[in-house]
Amino acid sequence: xxxxxxxxxxxxxxxxxxxxxxMQWALGAGLxxxxxxxxxxKGSAAEAAAQPTVVVASAKKPAELVRAAVDAxxxxxxxxxxxxxxxxxxNIGWARKPEHAATTNPEVVAEVVRLCKAAxxxxxxxxxxxVDVPDALVLKMSGIKGPAEKAGARVIMASSAGLYxxxxxxxxxxxxxxxxxxxxxxxxxxxxxxxAKVHNATVLTLGCKNLMGAVLDRGAWHRxxxxxxxxxxxxxxxxxxVILDAVRILLTNGPKGPxxxxxxxxxxxxxDPVAVDAYSASLFGRSAEKIGHLRLAHAMGAxxxxxxxxxxxxx
Amino acid sequence: xxxxxxxxxxxxxxLFLAAFVLLFALATFPPKTRIPVDLFLRAxxxxxxxxxxxxxxxxxxxxxYALPVVVLSLFLGRxxxxxxxxxxxxxxxxxxxxxxxxxxxxxxxxxxxxxxYVLIALVVTxxxxxxxxSAKEWALTDTVGVSAVYLMDPIALLTRTFTLVGLPxxxxxxxxxxxxxxxxxxxxxxxxHPLLDRALAPIxxxxxxxxxxxxxxFRLGLLSFVxxxxxxxxxRYARRFWCRNxxxxxxxxxxxGKVSPVKLAVSxxxxxxxxxxxxxxxxxISEDPHEYSxxxxxxCYSCIxxxxxxxxSLTARREHAGRxxxxxxxxxxLLEAAGFGLATAALLKVDWGAxxxxxxxxxxxVSSQRLLRPPGALGEDAFVTACVRCGECMKVCPTNALQxxxxxxxxxxxxxxxxxxRIGPCAQSCNQCGQVCPTRALExxxxxxxxxxxxxTASIDRSTCIAWAAGKQCLVCDEACSYDxxxxxxxxxxxxxxxxxxxxxxxxLCEWVCPVEPLGAIRVYSTGxxxxxxxxxxxxxxxxxxxxxxxxxxYPGL
Numbered sequence: 001x002x003x004x005x006x007x008x009x010x011x012x013x014x015x016x017x018x019x020x021x022x023m024q025w026a027l028g029a030g031l032x033x034x035x036x037x038x039x040x041x042k043g044s045a046a047e048a049a050a051q052p053t054v055v056v057a058s059a060k061k062p063a064e065l066v067r068a069a070v071d072a073x074x075x076x077x078x079x080x081x082x083x084x085x086x087x088x089x090x091n092i093g094w095a096r097k098p099e100h101a102a103t104t105n106p107e108v109v110a111e112v113v114r115l116c117k118a119a120x121x122x123x124x125x126x127x128x129x130x131v132d133v134p135d136a137l138v139l140k141m142s143g144i145k146g147p148a149e150k151a152g153a154r155v156i157m158a159s160s161a162g163l164y165x166x167x168x169x170x171x172x173x174x175x176x177x178x179x180x181x182x183x184x185x186x187x188x189x190x191x192x193x194x195x196a197k198v199h200n201a202t203v204l205t206l207g208c209k210n211l212m213g214a215v216l217d218r219g220a221w222h223r224x225x226x227x228x229x230x231x232x233x234x235x236x237x238x239x240x241x242v243i244l245d246a247v248r249i250l251l252t253n254g255p256k257g258p259x260x261x262x263x264x265x266x267x268x269x270x271x272d273p274v275a276v277d278a279y280s281a282s283l284f285g286r287s288a289e290k291i292g293h294l295r296l297a298h299a300m301g302a303x304x305x306x307x308x309x310x311x312x313x314x315x
Numbered sequence: 316x317x318x319x320x321x322x323x324x325x326x327x328x329x330l331f332l333a334a335f336v337l338l339f340a341l342a343t344f345p346p347k348t349r350i351p352v353d354l355f356l357r358a359x360x361x362x363x364x365x366x367x368x369x370x371x372x373x374x375x376x377x378x379x380y381a382l383p384v385v386v387l388s389l390f391l392g393r394x395x396x397x398x399x400x401x402x403x404x405x406x407x408x409x410x411x412x413x414x415x416x417x418x419x420x421x422x423x424x425x426x427x428x429x430x431x432y433v434l435i436a437l438v439v440t441x442x443x444x445x446x447x448x449s450a451k452e453w454a455l456t457d458t459v460g461v462s463a464v465y466l467m468d469p470i471a472l473l474t475r476t477f478t479l480v481g482l483p484x485x486x487x488x489x490x491x492x493x494x495x496x497x498x499x500x501x502x503x504x505x506x507x508h509p510l511l512d513r514a515l516a517p518i519x520x521x522x523x524x525x526x527x528x529x530x531x532x533f534r535l536g537l538l539s540f541v542x543x544x545x546x547x548x549x550x551r552y553a554r555r556f557w558c559r560n561x562x563x564x565x566x567x568x569x570x571x572g573k574v575s576p577v578k579l580a581v582s583x584x585x586x587x588x589x590x591x592x593x594x595x596x597x598x599x600i601s602e603d604p605h606e607y608s609x610x611x612x613x614x615c616y617s618c619i620x621x622x623x624x625x626x627x628s629l630t631a632r633r634e635h636a637g638r639x640x641x642x643x644x645x646x647x648x649l650l651e652a653a654g655f656g657l658a659t660a661a662l663l664k665v666d667w668g669a670x671x672x673x674x675x676x677x678x679x680x681v682s683s684q685r686l687l688r689p690p691g692a693l694g695e696d697a698f699v700t701a702c703v704r705c706g707e708c709m710k711v712c713p714t715n716a717l718q719x720x721x722x723x724x725x726x727x728x729x730x731x732x733x734x735x736x737r738i739g740p741c742a743q744s745c746n747q748c749g750q751v752c753p754t755r756a757l758e759x760x761x762x763x764x765x766x767x768x769x770x771x772t773a774s775i776d777r778s779t780c781i782a783w784a785a786g787k788q789c790l791v792c793d794e795a796c797s798y799d800x801x802x803x804x805x806x807x808x809x810x811x812x813x814x815x816x817x818x819x820x821x822x823x824l825c826e827w828v829c830p831v832e833p834l835g836a837i838r839v840y841s842t843g844x845x846x847x848x849x850x851x852x853x854x855x856x857x858x859x860x861x862x863x864x865x866x867x868x869x870y871p872g873l
Contacts, residue, residue: 095742095743095744095797122509123512131794131795131828132742132795132824133528133713133714133739133740133742133827134344134527134528134713134714134742135528136344136345136713137344137345137713137742137744137745140345141744154516154520156523157528159528159529160490160493160494160497160528160529161494162493162494162497162498163497182501186501186506199794200790200793200794200803200810201788201789201790201791201793201794201810202788218791218830219791219828219829219830219832220830222781222787222788222789222791222830223781223787223789223830223831225787225788226787226788226789227788253799255794256794256795256796256797292788
């Protein structure tokens with residue numbers, strides 16, 4: 001991914017800056033960083049000035065929904081270039097079957113992988129750090145492994161510490177440093193593929209909350225303030241693309257279920273993580289403004305929360 | 316024609332040991348085979364006898380599995396010891412590998428009686444009633460004996476060593492290897508060479524298949540290792556010291572083999588070169604090679620292989636057989652052994668850790684509020700009696716949650732499995748511990764039944780819970796609960812978790828995920844253990860609680 005726009009001058013001095021470069025750079029002790037936050041602030045402000053687009057694909061089969069939504073955003077080729085590494089982050093958090101709508105729809109994940117493959121990706125990793133254990137069981141129940149691997153991805157349940165690296169979050173207010181997936185730093189493209197569910201602690205769990213599965217120690221987020229940590233993380237590590245699975249959504253007893261579900265047959269996609277969530281909240285009849293972590297993320301400049309400023313494209 | 320028997324025996328030993336190791340490795344969740352992975356333990360007649368005698372009931376699955384070894388022994392004596400027993404093979408291999416050479420075998424004949432005394436002592440403990448109780452308690456449980464067979468049964472001992480020592484050590488090594496390979500895969504050098512990258516991927520996949528998600532921990536590993544090492548090291552005194560002197564299973568099979576028609580015969584060609592006497596693994600042959608002890612002979616047939624005159628052979632005709640050197644058991648010693656068994660049982664049962672609470676609910680002991688037994692466990696007395704501490708349940712447990720007890724429940728429950736939720740939760744859709752228990756101390760149960768096999772009850776410590784004490788946004792326990800037993804209560808505008816103790820089964824997932832370090836603010840206690848209820852009663856409680864609760868099925872079609 002190109003963090004250039006986000007980090008202004010810091011990246012210009014090194015040409016194209018990968019996320020890993022950024023991490024190494026952020027870790028570097030001797031670097032003066034005082035003026036940089038201002039610069040990057042300007043970067044994201046400039047980005048926000050352009051009205052963010054959220055694509056809503058409906059009334060098709062799950063894989064077709066994904067294709068339609070990505071096409072409407074300009075096709076996967078716009079995000080994934082030939083020879084790039086892609087990290088796909090679905091929700092494989094619970095030992096539940098797809099029909100319980102607690103984990104991302106396997107067909108959605110597989111189609112994302114297929115599109116990346118078709119765009120010429122050199123490596124596609126599907127990774128999540130599940131809450132439930134054991135990993136093998138969670139993965140088996142989710143039904144994601146088979147289809148995603150067939151589509152050309154490596155599916156990795158990330159519970160071993162060797163897959164993470166310590167990173168300082170410069171702009172964070174609560175989550176100053178944490179162990180994040182190394183692949184998040186290594187991948188050229190980061191695609192978030194959450195499922196839409198209600199959540200007992202954060203009202204809803206959509207795209208931003210799904211990023212919590214990219215760190216080793218989730219407990220720290222609870223201890224230091226969940227909403228702020230989610231906002232901190234999405235501000236620091238915005239996905240390049242969010243493809244939200246609302247094929248079937250969980251309405252009660254989330255995030256794990258089992259609960260009441262509803263077949264929405266939708267996929268919501270976009271590049272602004274907050275805007276995608278803001279629109280998706282409306283699927284539950286909720287206002288994004290009432291969801292703490294989205295409000296905070298918006299305030300930190302991670303994206304647009306006001307639906308009137310978001311262009312919604314139905315396909 | 317008999318010369319090849321030794322080679323055949325060695326092949327058989329290696330094959331059975333390989334089968335033992337393979338079955339041990341296959342004890343996993345999700346299961347990889349339909350063969351019972353505890354096959355060797357099930358086939359062990361001593362374990363079967365112990366379970367049935369001490370539980371006072373006929374358990375047919377145990378009878379069927381143990382029958383082949385019994386029949387084998389009736390015909391061929393202790394052939395099991397020489398050809399099949401993985402402990403015997405392990406000892407043979409270690410003696411060879413570490414060049415452990417026993418002294419002349421005939422120097423320690425009186426010792427060999429010890430194994431019979433051990434057997435007698437064990438049988439006495441099995442026959443004794445477990446505890447004297449008040450009338451109220453008596454009604455709550457079956458009368459059972461005490462079993463100490465776990466201390467001496469070779470198959471249980473070896474399986475336990477594999478679990479408590481072999482598994483964590485091998486996983487430690489595998490885990491480090493995986494981490495090193497992971498490290499390589501992220502190296503710039505590898506990234507820049509797609510070929511290397513592609514070569515590492517299958518290695519990583521392979522490693523992830525055999526390596527657990529996280530490191531495996533057990534306590535008592537060192538103790539278990541010392542016992543095992545002692546058994547091997549005793550070979551310095553005499554080869555297969557364990558088999559010839561201590562093993563109660565060997566004693567039992569030797570007694571069964573008294574009726575065996577197949578005997579060793581020594582012809583007149585014998586020149587008394589004494590090679591067979593020196594080669595005999597268990598010192599069964601006397602100074603006069605024409606005389607040997609039937610209950611000692613493990614049918615290894617080394618005597619046949621080493622005889623330069625081909626004077627040793629097998630015969631089914633009594634008149635041709637070699638003279639038998641009888642093992643004469645001293646009556647006084649037998650009484651002493653019985654007394655020793657009695658004392659063992661008594662001391663295990665009067666250890667204060669075994670003391671019950673006044674509630675009379677037999678699961679509850681004053682020594683630990685955390686005596687959480689795996690689902691399917693028998694009542695506490697029967698469980699402690701039937702469990703042979705083989706560790707299969709701990710091996711198969713996918714989350715490393717099952718640990719050998721050490722203090723919880725007193726001396727009598729040393730090494731029995733308890734759930735330690737902070738290490739791992741009891742995974743909702745796993746029922747493997749009930750599948751691999753050779754004695755049915757853990758009775759088989761279905762995944763659906765788990766919803767009412769209460770192990771205990773979770774309880775929230777409101778003084779440390781970050782939602783209750785600090786008003787923070789945290790309902791991880793509620794998020795994670797597989798059974799929807801936790802709900803939210805809004806106090807001063809903040810949602811805080813509360814537990815419905817009739818729905819909570821004590822799986823410990825909440826305790827495991829709780830972000831309060833190090834021990835969690837929600838903990839499972841044995842208060843809710845309902846093993847003194849029948850399964851039907853437990854199911855009814857569950858159904859009733861559910862109707863009054865959310866109305867969402869706890870059985871999400873797993």
